[in-house]
Amino acid sequence: xxxxxxxxxxxxxxxxxxxxxxxxxxxxxxxxxxxxxxxxxxxxxxxxxxxxxxxxxxxxxxxxxxxxxxxxxxxxxxxxxxxxxxxxxxxxxxxxxxxxxxxxxxxxxxxxxxxxxxxxxxxxxxxxxxxxxx
Numbered sequence: 001x002x003x004x005x006x007x008x009x010x011x012x013x014x015x016x017x018x019x020x021x022x023x024x025x026x027x028x029x030x031x032x033x034x035x036x037x038x039x040x041x042x043x044x045x046x047x048x049x050x051x052x053x054x055x056x057x058x059x060x061x062x063x064x065x066x067x068x069x070x071x072x073x074x075x076x077x078x079x080x081x082x083x084x085x086x087x088x089x090x091x092x093x094x095x096x097x098x099x100x101x102x103x104x105x106x107x108x109x110x111x112x113x114x115x116x117x118x119x120x121x122x123x124x125x126x127x128x129x130x131x132x133x134x
Contacts, residue, residue, distance in 0.1 A: 006064045009071075009114045013057035016107045020050025023100070036094040045081060046100070049074065060111070064118055071112040078104045 024047030026032040056074055060067040082101045085093045 005114045005118050006060060009067075009111045010057045010061035012107055012111050013053050013060055013071075013074075016104060017050045017053025017057060020046045020053065020104070022050075024048075024050055034094070034096070036096065037092055039085075039089060039093060039097070042081070042085070042093075042097060049077060049104075060115065064115075068112065068115045071108060071115050075105065075108040075112055078108060 024043050027034060027038060027043045028047055053074060056067070056070045059070050078101060082098075082105060085098065085101065
């Protein structure tokens with residue numbers, strides 16, 4: 001079951017990362033106008049974290065439950081940006097940006113949850129943890 005959950009978590013990270021790269025890349029590199037006010041740093045953030053999400057997908061694929069820190073970092077970054085958007089940019093941020101960030105937060109919460117469960121479902125994990133401290 002470990003491989004199955006790891007595969008799903010990696011696939012989710014890959015898909016959400018590629019989506020951010022495509023959306024951000026169109027604005028950054030092709031000059032596409034989405035039809036609403038664009039917060040410049042948010043486009044750069046989304047593109048950058050999209051690239052990092054693709055790298056995280058590879059890390060999750062290779063490291064399984066040990067990649068929990070990667071998922072926690074990406075989720076925390078998205079949560080920080082979402083709180084900033086709601087607290088500081090609420091008047092100017094596009095509803096599409098809030099929806100996209102909500103989707104990213106949800107997907108990374110699912111990924112983190114899957115990786116957390118891997119740790120606890122791995123046979124002998126508790127025994128290895130208890131003997132590791134000796």
